Amino acid sequence: MLKKLTALALVVLTLTTAAAFAGTVHPGGFNNPTGPIADKVNDIYNFMFWITAIIFIGVQAVIVYAIFKFRRKKNPKAAKFTHNTPLEIFWLTVPAIICAIIAWKSFDGMRFIRSMPEAGLDVEVIAYQFGWDFDYPDLEISAPELDLEVAKKTKPWLKDLTQFNDSFSVKELVVPVNTNVRVHVTSRDVIHAFYVPELIVKIDAMPGRINYQWFNIPKEGTYIGQCAELCGAAHGFMYFAIHAVSQEDYVKWVNKQRSEEGLEPMTMAQLKELTM
Ligand SMILES: [Cu+2]
The missing domain is CATH 2.60.40.420 (Cupredoxins -  blue copper proteins)
Known part of the structure; x- marks a missing residue:
């Protein structure tokens, strides 16, 4: 009973907090990014957000798949292997390439932000x-x-x-x-x-x-x-x-x-x- 009440209280608190802040635009907030620098930063942010989102969904999907596919009932005897070379090559190279792309995009953004225009x-x-x-x-x-x-x-x-x-x-x-x-x-x-x-x-x-x-x-x-x-x-x-x-x-x-x-x-x- 106590657990249920606590859960209910948490839900109510979350909803009221969300409602209280909904539509609030703080005068000093970054809710309305404006100008070329803000566009550039937003662009990098969104790019990284989608990479993160795709990886997150992929990892969760593999976990859910493994939970059902390799459950104990269906696999009473556990597999005992320690290496899988193709898989290891895959999970080293793909993240390395993703990191390189993020680094390239970030340095490009920094160069843009830190380069003073010729005149102004x-x-x-x-x-x-x-x-x-x-x-x-x-x-x-x-x-x-x-x-x-x-x-x-x-x-x-x-x-x-x-x-x-x-x-x-x-x-x-x-x-x-x-x-x-x-x-x-x-x-x-x-x-x-x-x-x-x-x-x-x-x-x-x-x-x-x-x-x-x-x-x-x-x-x-x-x-x-x-x-x-x-x-x-x-x-x-x-x-x-x-x-x-x-x-x-x-x-x-x-x-x-x-x-x-x-x-x-x-x-x-x-x-x-x-x-x-
Ligand atoms: Cu100060």
Whole structure:
């Protein structure tokens, strides 16, 4: 009776947990992989998933077959052999070939992710305890700090993140869509990590060292980023956002920042040329 009750409780718990999370898309989750790097990683993931699935089903099928075919009732006398050369050659070569294919695909993916595009919008990302600076060296501007009280009303992603703590600083890295963005990442104090789950982009921010990473966002929208290296008390609130906008909105945003710095506005052609 107790066993049955425990089993029932487990089933109910599983179902309610599944129902509670069904359809939940965490603002910082990787539920909507976006961009060429995410596509590449997804591609490798799916490829390996299907290899694993086919092997799993094959192994289970052989086990079930053996259970019935070689059951004690039908085979009262056990077979006693220790070697089968063709079988041994098979189970050494086939896995070796599969591993080689996976390695080739993985290295190809790594090469793609780690090769910086020849040109792109350059952004310097500087992490610190506890926040981020985004500087655009070619444009002589920096991403401004958002006024949380104002931003919370217009940016739904902030409302979700500030419900537990609304005392942190948040900046938005504004980039144009369909443009290669090259980030040069470093830190002012301890090790942090620049992590944008939906773009499947993650790179350490190390003091005294500049790491590099690139991405290209095909869809307008807000992509939440966060620090992914435990760096101190407010690590959990080290959020930022990448805001991918149309070319027109990007020009407007850049010129707003430039006018605040007392700089001349730039045209779309000038800005585009900087990324070519
Ligand atoms: Cu951190």
